[in-house]
Amino acid sequence: MAKSNSNEDKGKGITVKKSEDFSEWYSQLVQKAELADLRYNVKGFVVYMPSATITIRKMFNILENVLERKGHLPLTMPSVIPKSNFDIEASHVDGFSPEVFWVTHAGNKKLEEKLALRPTSETALYQMYSYWIRSYKDLPFKRYQNCQVWRAEGKATRPFFRAREFHWIEAHNVFRTMKEAEAQTVEDMETTYEVLGDNFAIPTIFFERPQWDKFPGAIKTFAADALMESGKVLQLPSTHLLGTNFSEGFNVKFTDEDGEEKLGYITCYGPAISRIYGAMIALHGDDKGLVLPFELAPLQIIITPIIFKNKEKEVLEKAKEIKKLLKDYSVKIDDRNDVRNGEKYAEWELKGVPLRIEIGPKDIEKDQVVIVERIKGQKFFVPFKDLKNKVKELADNFTNTLKKLHHVKFEDNIEDATTIKEAKKIIKSGKIVRCGFCSIDKDAEKCAGTIEKEVEAFVRGSKVDKETKKFDKCIVCGKPATRTVYIAKSY
Amino acid sequence: MAKSNSNEDKGKGITVKKSEDFSEWYSQLVQKAELADLRYNVKGFVVYMPSATITIRKMFNILENVLERKGHLPLTMPSVIPKSNFDIEASHVDGFSPEVFWVTHAGNKKLEEKLALRPTSETALYQMYSYWIRSYKDLPFKRYQNCQVWRAEGKATRPFFRAREFHWIEAHNVFRTMKEAEAQTVEDMETTYEVLGDNFAIPTIFFERPQWDKFPGAIKTFAADALMESGKVLQLPSTHLLGTNFSEGFNVKFTDEDGEEKLGYITCYGPAISRIYGAMIALHGDDKGLVLPFELAPLQIIITPIIFKNKEKEVLEKAKEIKKLLKDYSVKIDDRNDVRNGEKYAEWELKGVPLRIEIGPKDIEKDQVVIVERIKGQKFFVPFKDLKNKVKELADNFTNTLKKLHHVKFEDNIEDATTIKEAKKIIKSGKIVRCGFCSIDKDAEKCAGTIEKEVEAFVRGSKVDKETKKFDKCIVCGKPATRTVYIAKSY
Secondary structure, three states: OOOOOOHHHOOOOOOOOOOOOHHHHHHHHHHHOOOEEOOOOOOOOOEEOHHHHHHHHHHHHHHHHHHHHOOOEEOEOOOEEEHHHHOOOHHHHHHHHHHOEEEEEEOOEEEEEEEEEOOOOHHHHHHHHHHHOOEHHHOOEEEEEEEEEEOOOOOOOEOOOEOOEEEEEEEEEEEOOHHHHHHHHHHHHHHHHHHHHHHOOOOOEEEEOOHHHOOOOOOEEEEEEEEOOOOOEEEEEEEEEEEOOOHHHHOOEEEOOOOOEEEOEEEEEOOOHHHHHHHHHHHHOEOOEOOOOHHHOOOOEEEEEOOOOOOHHHHHHHHHHHHHHOOOOOEEEOOOOOOOHHHHHHHHHHOOOOEEEEEOHHHHHHOEEEEEEOOOOOEEEEEHHHHHHHHHHHHHHHHHHHHHOOOOOOHHHEEEOOOHHHHHHHHHOOOEEEEEEOOOOHHHHHHHHHHHHHOOOEEEEEEOOOOOOOOOEOOOOOOEOOEEEEEEOEO | OOOOOOHHHOOOOOOOOOOOOHHHHHHHHHHHOOOEEOOOOOOOOOEEOHHHHHHHHHHHHHHHHHHHHOOOEEOEOOOEEEHHHHOOOHHHHHHHHHHOEEEEEEOOEEEEEEEEEOOOOHHHHHHHHHHHOOEHHHOOEEEEEEEEEEOOOOOOOEOOOEOOEEEEEEEEEEEOOHHHHHHHHHHHHHHHHHHHHHHOOOOOEEEEOOHHHOOOOOOEEEEEEEEOOOOOEEEEEEEEEEEOOOHHHHOOEEEOOOOOEEEOEEEEEOOOHHHHHHHHHHHHOEOOEOOOOHHHOOOOEEEEEOOOOOOHHHHHHHHHHHHHHOOOOOEEEOOOOOOOHHHHHHHHHHOOOOEEEEEOHHHHHHOEEEEEEOOOOOEEEEEHHHHHHHHHHHHHHHHHHHHHOOOOOOHHHEEEOOOHHHHHHHHHOOOEEEEEEOOOOHHHHHHHHHHHHHOOOEEEEEEOOOOOOOOOEOOOOOOEOOEEEEEEOEO
């Protein structure tokens, strides 16, 4: 990726088409709309600029409200985890060890025990759960935290999509039975569909990940994939059924109604908000720049007074009147007089402001304003007396319009294959393969390896929602198919 | 400090009086009201429980709103800082080096350059400022971030008051002139008085810290001290005039109107929200437990239905009706039937719920409810039809009542001294010394050392607000006094 946020580019639009070079388009969008600065001098770490920080904060608020409505309470954990905690669950260690940043010194003193910067908080949290959970009456026990995590990613990083420090929510819940734990993973998937689907306008599909691709320490992982225009999928929130895998090591036990001490059943859910933000700007953005759901835009309405000589005062007064009228929204007046109108329009479109209100001497004469909406660029001539209602109407419908507009739909991009050759061709054409697979258990990893090597794509798992399509045979080994799986390129 | 949040203590009240043993009282409050758990197994790191997390989140929101109203934009910086950045400003390095946690490895690979967990973000941020600030038109440049910082404290830690990881806001601003920078430090002090004084009901006084006690790298430090009932002061937000001390090293320059390249004048402001939370619970709490400003309480109203046999349904229905009526507040019904009413009251008082509404069969007969407010324990018998208005009145006045109630007032606890012997006596009696000092420049550090040794207290500096009291001589060396200073014990 280009590492420059060079100043000379400022104000200029994106120079490539999204449909032609997604990667370069995304990179330019992030830098030119001033969402992230990539010049921070630690590899894989970027600065979130004000616009991104504000939108991400709104996204956190929305998700936290839903989690709290569904009975989770927030807490705040230390961000360092002693190595000895980290070592308790074997497959968890194996999975995360290569990616852990270690704190080894305080001042110039070596620490007695080195500390992991949390890559995820199971091993910090569950020892506390062993103190907090005593009785079946304490269950279900539902907590979450809003925090950042650190992972020394081997893969190439890309701002928001994949970074060495990212900002997420992690919810960790304990239940009396496996059944209740399973029900929680369903609730987490519903939460994802609700928040990502309705609030962020991001369509996703949940897959049960194959056993070789599950969360280290989980029994099962359910992960949401979003389809990008590039034809690649991006993993978004995942929820993990941990069962009693961590409960034994961390002593998460409760005395049940029958007086017996039992292990708690645990689930965890990890929506990486900064990554979802990346997916959102990638999905909604266009060749002009950023597009955001109305509620998530840091600046929702820009007023651009059209200033002619001797009419400045009148027009600026009107602009202020409009701003006052629309005080329920985030509104700004762009009264710069050394920037041409066209340039202003391009700049605010690049930065993703949902509505632009133009007001000039002629509009004042006609007692009207011009409203331009960002998604389709539609222009509305609105009598001044209807302004407030029209803005409300456009604001209320903005996110819905965005939802309907998605160019790429999962369903339209799936093609069936029964041979590796077919699969290869489908992937090459930028689509997703649906096919039969012997299983998604550990013993099918070899077949997945063949797919990875020959098709250059990954088995994402089997669909959680009802699967209507059945295949006879595994596309690789030819054994009877027990699952219908989906294969895609991924970020 | 006691390290146990033992389960047996749960639900029991605080066993010492605040006035008799503040330290033990605070420790019990934190644990019994379930604000923090001290059993996390890394020294100096504690878990913030849901109640603390929710209140701290509200505190952040309030302060962020004020900062944004005053023209700051939020951003998000990486939490690691390369050693080479850290080394640029010499006195900054000297000040912070002994306290820095160092990240040295990723997985089992040694990093090429070790990374500091930020103890504060000047050295991360100002290199970015050198990219972002070009022209005088970019100034004033005002940014802040909400984040945590890490410092390997040598001093004993105490939850919220002093910890090795704490949560704060840091605002960093760049100006064209020293005068504008100085004006910003005044704005920061006003912000502190506004937010801490009005919203959190915490009285503070700003002192210009002596040169030997300023922020490493600053020209001047202004810090707010809050007086605790123990007679000790606690440093709360501080604002620092950095001038051009960092601008040269980090190349924070701008082209001025006259075409010349000039160094930017920088200020930074660091309200440690988690510490302010500690001060708040310490100041407002009483022998029954936690007391919080109404707006900051996670749970604002607890409804305790008084349940008699055969009347359960009627009473619970009424409780639900009340909850619905008060939907603008955070309200809960305590319908546990295995806990006695007295125990319930004590528990919710311990946890700092501002209003309790009791409703029983007799109240229903009389068409009334009983409201008990937390600060003075006043009881109100309120006709049902007036309930909503009465709650609004109590809610609106709650924080004001708290403000008026402060047992300890700075002004009442200051005594003048002209000899070290007098000063010693005043400090021993739990008060603050006001006296003359030769200066607060570096060359007076020796006199401060004498105070520290003989009076066992610290020179906090000279008052920023107009000082009416003048002394002839320095209390230590007897040279002409250039400043009136304050001496106190501190946390």
